[in-house]
Amino acid sequence: MKYKSYSDLSRDISDNIYKINTQNFDLIVGIPRSGMVPSYMVSLLLNVNCIDLPAFIRNEKLCKGITRDVGTDIVNSHDAKNILLIDDSILSGNSMLNSLKQIPTKFQGLITTAAVYSSHKNHENVDIVLTEVEPPRVFEWNIYHHPVVSNSCFDIDGVLCYDPSNEENDDGDKYVQFLCNAKPRFIPTEKIDYLVTNRLEKYRTQTEVWLSKNGVKFNKLIMLDLPGKADRLAQSDYYSHKANFYKNSDSSLFVESDINQAIEIANRSNKFVFCVDENIMISPGGLSRFKNKSYLFSKVRYKLSKIQVLRTLYNSFKF
Known part of the structure; x- marks a missing residue:
């Protein structure tokens, strides 16, 4: 049985971002609920706006924080010219097809679909697959x-x-x-x-x-x-x-x-x-239960390394 954690999700997106970052997307649209976490991860890596699918369908105004400018003049979601519609995983593809059907025909921009995890390396119902994970599979979030x-x-x-x-x-x-x-x-x-x-x-x-x-x-x-x-x-x-x-x-x-x-x-x-x-x-x-000390020590070392990275980032940006 394959298992993916939030940490795995972040790493798998980062390792495969090259499949996405050259296509000049100006809006990332996440499919609720499981697709929202990867959609925000991708949007932050690409520094573009992100919105959930129901809000996109309603052509809602885009929101962002004050600390980072995304560098686009998009106000409402339908102003986007090139969107990436993303979900966490795809198996049969029915969820992705249903999501595409909900997008209003009045939206004239390009639509590319993506899934972080797919049952096949090339899935007929999605344009971009970041990585293949065959079933049976479960994720930390479900x-x-x-x-x-x-x-x-x-x-x-x-x-x-x-x-x-x-x-x-x-x-x-x-x-x-x-x-x-x-x-x-x-x-x-x-x-x-x-x-x-x-x-x-x-x-x-x-x-x-x-x-x-x-x-x-x-x-x-x-x-x-x-x-x-x-x-x-x-x-x-x-x-x-x-x-x-x-x-x-x-x-x-x-x-x-x-x-x-x-x-x-x-x-x-x-x-x-x-x-x-x-x-x-x-x-x-x-x-092995009796050899597990080395495993636990490796977990401790990993957590310490994360603390060191966070401390470095904090010292870099606090001024």
Whole structure:
């Protein structure tokens, strides 16, 4: 399963901007909602105006900030002579064709269509493809609302809600209060096939009440059938509950928050696991739990490098 994050999206646009920047577009039109993020990325790189498709259809006045002049005399969107209509991805092409049909015939400018990600290197329903990503694929901006959710296993703590604090995780009254009032984190709009959690079976009622209160739709809740927290922590194989269920299910994705659990589940099930905390898709055999320190250090180095870049930019422009 292919996965693209916002960071990937930015990099893929930058790496392929040469396919766009020589065509003298004077307006970028984004297809809501997923097409708006790449449309603004492209418009900022090209330093041209950007507008969403419904506003373009209404011929609305273009807006921009005061810090940068785009160097054009376009006032309303239909004043543009050469527009780029862009979406984040294209599969069948129906969305792009439908968008083109909505553009009024009174607009006399040139229209070029583009998609950042396409199922084919050359797609018959789009003029420009930035990069090919074959299905099955999911993106950071739609993973919790993608049809794959209905064929997935989801953990609860750290995914649907935030993890309990050490104080709350007492297997007593404080933990019950946490179960009833946990803060939601990511709530999918699609119906989850299986919720697979290391929460104990004795807390099923509180868990189901919270799921209902927060609008989580699911088919089945799989919990750990042990007497208490001490028994859970004393397990010789902490990963077997989630990994074995996923392996024996028909599900094609497991969504887990903890990086070490995600790696172990992927390797044992021989299936893909999305790690929420690290924002990566883990392929089976791709990482080792016991060698993960180097990976985490590389993440730290990457974040530090970003901070250094931001500091340099700030020092360059603050005066």
